[in-house]
Amino acid sequence: MESPIIQIKSLSKQYRDADIFSVDNLFLDVKKGDIFGLLGPNGAGKTTLISMLCGLIKPTSGEFKINGLSYKNDSKNIKKIIGVVPQEYALYPTLTARENLEYFGAMYGLKGKDLKEKVIESLDYLGLLKFADKKIDTYSGGMKRRINLIAGILHKPTVLFLDEPTVGVDVQSKNVIIDYLKKLNSEGTTIIYTSHHLIEAQDFCNQIAIIDAGKIFAEGTPQNLISQTENAHNLEHVFISLIGKELRDNV
Amino acid sequence: MYKLWSSIKKEVLLLKRDLGGLVILFVMPLVLIITITLIQDSTFKTVSDSKIPILLVDNDQGEVSKVIEKNLTESNSFEVISKPNENEAKDLVFKGKYQLAIVIPKKLSTDLQLKVNQNVNKIVADFGMEDATNVTSSEKIESKEVKIYFDPAAQSTFRNAVKSSIDKMISQIETKSIYTAFQEQLGEDETAFQQESFITFKEITPTKDNKEVIPNSTQHNVPAWTLFAIFFIVIPLSINIVKEKNQGTMIRLRTNPVSYFTVIAGKTITFLVICMVQFYLMVAVGVYLFPHLNLPALQVEGILGLMSIVALFAGFAAIGFGILLGTIAKTQEQSAPFGATSVVILAAVGGVWVPVFAMPKIMQVIAGISPMNWGLNAFYDVILRNATFLDIVPEISYLFLFFIAMILISLFYDEKKRAL
Numbered sequence: 001m002e003s004p005i006i007q008i009k010s011l012s013k014q015y016r017d018a019d020i021f022s023v024d025n026l027f028l029d030v031k032k033g034d035i036f037g038l039l040g041p042n043g044a045g046k047t048t049l050i051s052m053l054c055g056l057i058k059p060t061s062g063e064f065k066i067n068g069l070s071y072k073n074d075s076k077n078i079k080k081i082i083g084v085v086p087q088e089y090a091l092y093p094t095l096t097a098r099e100n101l102e103y104f105g106a107m108y109g110l111k112g113k114d115l116k117e118k119v120i121e122s123l124d125y126l127g128l129l130k131f132a133d134k135k136i137d138t139y140s141g142g143m144k145r146r147i148n149l150i151a152g153i154l155h156k157p158t159v160l161f162l163d164e165p166t167v168g169v170d171v172q173s174k175n176v177i178i179d180y181l182k183k184l185n186s187e188g189t190t191i192i193y194t195s196h197h198l199i200e201a202q203d204f205c206n207q208i209a210i211i212d213a214g215k216i217f218a219e220g221t222p223q224n225l226i227s228q229t230e231n232a233h234n235l236e237h238v239f240i241s242l243i244g245k246e247l248r249d250n251v
Numbered sequence: 252m253y254k255l256w257s258s259i260k261k262e263v264l265l266l267k268r269d270l271g272g273l274v275i276l277f278v279m280p281l282v283l284i285i286t287i288t289l290i291q292d293s294t295f296k297t298v299s300d301s302k303i304p305i306l307l308v309d310n311d312q313g314e315v316s317k318v319i320e321k322n323l324t325e326s327n328s329f330e331v332i333s334k335p336n337e338n339e340a341k342d343l344v345f346k347g348k349y350q351l352a353i354v355i356p357k358k359l360s361t362d363l364q365l366k367v368n369q370n371v372n373k374i375v376a377d378f379g380m381e382d383a384t385n386v387t388s389s390e391k392i393e394s395k396e397v398k399i400y401f402d403p404a405a406q407s408t409f410r411n412a413v414k415s416s417i418d419k420m421i422s423q424i425e426t427k428s429i430y431t432a433f434q435e436q437l438g439e440d441e442t443a444f445q446q447e448s449f450i451t452f453k454e455i456t457p458t459k460d461n462k463e464v465i466p467n468s469t470q471h472n473v474p475a476w477t478l479f480a481i482f483f484i485v486i487p488l489s490i491n492i493v494k495e496k497n498q499g500t501m502i503r504l505r506t507n508p509v510s511y512f513t514v515i516a517g518k519t520i521t522f523l524v525i526c527m528v529q530f531y532l533m534v535a536v537g538v539y540l541f542p543h544l545n546l547p548a549l550q551v552e553g554i555l556g557l558m559s560i561v562a563l564f565a566g567f568a569a570i571g572f573g574i575l576l577g578t579i580a581k582t583q584e585q586s587a588p589f590g591a592t593s594v595v596i597l598a599a600v601g602g603v604w605v606p607v608f609a610m611p612k613i614m615q616v617i618a619g620i621s622p623m624n625w626g627l628n629a630f631y632d633v634i635l636r637n638a639t640f641l642d643i644v645p646e647i648s649y650l651f652l653f654f655i656a657m658i659l660i661s662l663f664y665d666e667k668k669r670a671l
Binding site for chain 2: 055
């Protein structure tokens with residue numbers, strides 16, 4: 001049996017001055033080729049978990065491996081095989097789309113003709129080629145979201161982390177993004193995806209983990225989770241059933 | 252290497268798109284250097300183009316007051332305006348209409364002569380050359396006081412300079428009176444005593460190619476304010492880093508397989524080029540524009556290479572500070588005012604405005620650890636002290652070590668922050 005592409009063992013994170021763990025002794029395996037949805041209410045620990053996996057923050061304890069590479073010894077090599085699409089538009093507003101993408105592509109080690117071609121190909125696929133030389137600050141929210149996505153996948157990552165990739169975009173942009181992600185997945189990229197759009201997650205992901213208070217509450221295919229939950233017809237029902245209805249405002 | 256090159260290219264593009272930032276980087280230092288040199292030039296000139304109007308209240312109307320008025324007028328520094336009334340003069344000065352008023356007391360000339368005569372007669376009598384009974388009356392003569400009123404806003408350096416000049420003038424008048432009294436007592440003619448100063452002083456300046464190197468305002472101001480402008484790069488550089496953090500691009504970069512060191516190396520190289528362009532622009536202004544503004548031209552013949560080395564290392568120090576500030580600051584509201592204020596403090600401590608030797612002891616110690624002071628000393632060594640490369644090695648080494656220290660602290664802070 002093929003070993004999981006992501007193996008998380010007893011991973012914990014407690015921020016300095018925090019009373020509780022944001023990620024609490026978490027175990028999780030993600031299989032290669034999965035589109036893995038990480039769902040949970042605000043403050044559940046999704047972003048903290050992804051931030052650790054991307055190397056943005058250091059775990060308090062525990063271990064994880066990506067494609068067999070341990071974060072403790074191989075964090076540099078892990079960064080070469082992952083792609084990250086943050087929720088905010090992490091782009092230079094005064095640079096054009098092409099300039100932004102060529103810069104971030106270069107940071108992944110792409111260069112020359114290969115880099116230029118990949119930029120053009122991605123822009124074309126996401127319908128932005130004719131705006132390639134316009135500054136990002138002239139783009140609409142949906143266009144920025146698509147450029148934000150391209151900046152994280154130009155190097156065809158083995159594992160792609162997506163934090164709310166479709167938030168605040170219109171249906172057309174959302175469909176283009178989802179189609180592109182599916183294409184990427186079909187080419188071998190494993191996707192870890194967080195979202196509050198549970199219906200979108202149900203359609204898009206083949207595996208789901210529901211997380212709250214830094215722990216995994218349930219894990220499985222969307223269909224299994226729905227069928228195992230009484231009176232549930234979709235992931236929203238599963239989610240409410242597991243997490244509850246109370247507000248999760250947190251600071 | 253390609254990552255570094257791409258980082259430099261990105262920094263250049265960001266700067267190119269920020270017209271306001273470019274103006275601040277290149278135009279403001281030039282405006283600063285021209286303005287400051289024009290203002291300070293007069294203090295370096297022996298003959299000032301502008302005369303300061305001052306008030307003179309002559310209650311003496313005698314020989315001494317005439318000499319004082321004549322000397323003040325001939326100094327070419329003052330435009331002497333006579334006022335009959337002390338209170339009126341005092342009011343005008345205290346209201347700031349005039350910088351100072353000099354009040355010469357009544358009977359200054361006659362009483363001075365009387366006092367000198369009394370003293371001389373007594374000395375001559377003591378030597379037995381004259382009958383002691385002939386000595387001019389021994390009536391008590393009160394000492395006289397020349398009053399000076401200053402505008403409360405007048406700076407202490409100006410006050411001290413004026414007081415010193417007047418003191419010297421009065422001493423000369425007294426000396427001359429004593430000589431004259433002796434001549435009269437001894438029945439000598441006017442040529443018997445040489446009244447010119449016996450002790451004179453001569454300033455010996457460094458020479459280069461058998462020509463004297465005489466410091467002028469340009470040679471003092473261009474290096475000082477160039478350094479000031481170079482350090483002002485702290486502001487745009489720290490804002491640049493803070494913006495990247497707030498835009499999220501820094502987060503993205505941290506997930507990329509690129510070291511923070513490469514990211515800041517890209518910034519360092521780009522901003523170092525800017526520092527050097529700033530420097531050469533300011534040198535060009537000193538060499539080519541200043542003569543057209545009736546300012547002394549900056550002499551860079553044979554020293555431009557060494558000056559460039561100093562500017563380069565000063566640039567390193569400034570960039571190191573900017574990177575540290577940008578790494579620590581969370582918002583532009585933190586980095587911009589702090590950057591501006593700290594550069595002004597560094598300039599003040601470094602001796603850009605007040606020479607270090609004139610500072611209190613504690614500030615002199617602090618100046619010794621100020622990068623602006625190291626840079627300024629290195630510039631002065633090159634421009635005014637005929638220094639060689641070896642002479643400036645200590646200062647440029649300190650500047651580079653400062654840069655290294657700032658970068659290491661930034662890297663350490665960045666690493667620590669990720670371990671939150």
